[in-house]
Amino acid sequence: MPQSRRPEGTPAGGQVTQAQRHVGALRPASWPALTYEEHPWHITAEQAHRLGAVETRRLSRPYRAALPPQIADLDVMGALERSALEAAEDAAALTREFDAAMAALPVPMPAILLRSESASSSQIENLTANAHNIAAATIGADAKENSALVAANVAAMHEALAHLGPLDLPTILSIHRALLATSQPDAAGVLRGEQVWVGASDQSPHGAAFVAPHSSLVPALMGDLQRFIERRDMPPLVHAAIAHAQFETIHPFSDGNGRTGRVLVHSMLxxxxxxxxxxxxxxxxxxxDTGSYVRALTDYRDGDPGRIVTSMSLAAHDAARYGRALAQRIVETRSGWVSSIDARSDSAAWRLADHLFSQPVVNAAHVCTALDVSDRGARNAITKLVEAGVLRKAVLGRRRNVVWQADAVLAAMDDFARAAARRR
Structure with a gap:
């Protein structure tokens, strides 16, 4: 039976009225925990020969797969403690304030933050790459596997946030397709048809930390999740956190579940x-604190949705703090460029300078496309920024790809990543 070799998702108007109706409850309503069902497990003759008789008998036993409850019609607000609801409301207010503050800045913070989010989401899955390599991979100048995967995560984020319609199954499939189109084209945008699990051996799901639902259940569970996403009777952070936890529990894809699931959070918010x-x-x-995140997902599966709501709300607070610090540094960087770039404010050189915040490694072809200028115009703009100390020439890889990089921007993004990776 085929299986995932590295499943992801474990690092692995009326809203206020509804909240007020339940926030005073002394004891939350129950939330259904996972149950389990047994399925046969078959190993191949080649595996049996390699494993031996004892291990073959052990792995040939039935295994237990998760049987998640359908949540589209459950009483969400009644299942949460007051503290979780308050944390979610505070986080939503902070998110709105953060959005307004970033929009008022003279630098393209949305693009910078989107790339930072994608890098952090990938790092949760132990896919690490520095800002330089991610930016180089985005323009095809770096062939390192992790860099390409993180760059694909950026593309998936763009796919999700550019979508203006409902977050339905076709949209989720398109997000996943953008994520894995290059690295795993056969699996990209396709609901899994095999059993996946987290932890234990890749030989079988026996003894795994979490065994996802049998693949035959995935279409119905995703249909139920879509109905839940369509609801509008709960605070935004509550809605997004529980949808995320249910998505990770379903594990609808053979790989990329964790990264796709975190993209969904942003699309919903x-x-x-x-x-x-x-x-x-x-x-x-x-x-x-990835350990707390993992425990929150486990608690959700055990019938306590409050912890994932609180975990996601606290994460929004921390993320806003890191984001504001990054924004301040980026603004200071641009202010320093004002005195060093000898060009008109509407020149190609300045347009390129501002573009560097979202794409801090460029080559001449990329600049031509991004600024809609000729090759000569692109190289003139690059030269201006090299003279100003904004860009530095570099040669990458065996193919000797010539690029120019904005070291100040790259350093700011790497420092953001290091700060985020530290425990609270």
Missing amino acids: RTSVPITSSTVPVSAGLLG
Whole structure:
């Protein structure tokens, strides 16, 4: 039976009235925990020969797969403690304030934060790459596997946030397709048809930390999740956190579940908070305590949805703090460029300078496309910024790709990543 070799998702008007109706409850209503069902497990003749008789008998026993409850019609607000609801409301207000503050800045913070969120989300899955390599991979100048995967995560974020319609199954499939189109094209945008699990051996799900639902259940569970996402009777952070936890429990894909699930959080917040411009890099907040994040998902599966709501809310607070610090540094960087760039404010050189905040490694071809200028115009703009000390020439890899990089921007993004990775 085929299986995932590295499943992800474990690092692995009326809203206020509804909240007020339940917030005073002394004891929350129950939330259904996972149950389990047994399925046969078959190993191949080649595996049996390699494993031996004892291990073959052990792995040939039935295994227990999760059987998640359907949540589309459950009483969410009644299942939460007052503290979780208050944390979610505070986080939503902070998210709105953060969005407004970032939109008022003279630098393209939305693009910077989106890339930072994608890098943090990938790092939760132990996919690490520095800002330089991610930026180089984005323009095809770096072939390192992790860099390409993180760059794909950026593309998936763009796919999600550019979508203006409902967050339905076709949209989720398109997000996943953007994430894995290059690295795993056969699995990209396709619901899994095999059993996946987290932890234990890749030989079988026996003894795994979490065995996802049998693949035959995935379409119905995703249909139920879509109905839950369509609800509008709970605070935004509550809605996004529980949808995320249910998505991770379903594990609908053979790989990329964790990264896709965190993209969904942003897509939901963008429409329900609402967020008009900036991405709060929630994954950066989760990255500081991935153990708590894992425990929150486990508690959700055990029948306690409050912890994932609180975990996601606290992560939004931490992410906003990191994001503001990054924004301050980026603004200071641009202010320093004003005195060094000898060009008109509407020149190609300045347009390129501002573009560097969202793409801090460029080559001449990329500049031509991004600024819609000729090759000569692109190289003139690059030369201006080299003379000003904004860009530095570099040669990458065996192919000797010539690029120019904005070291100040790259350093700011790497410092953001290091700060996010530290425990609270």
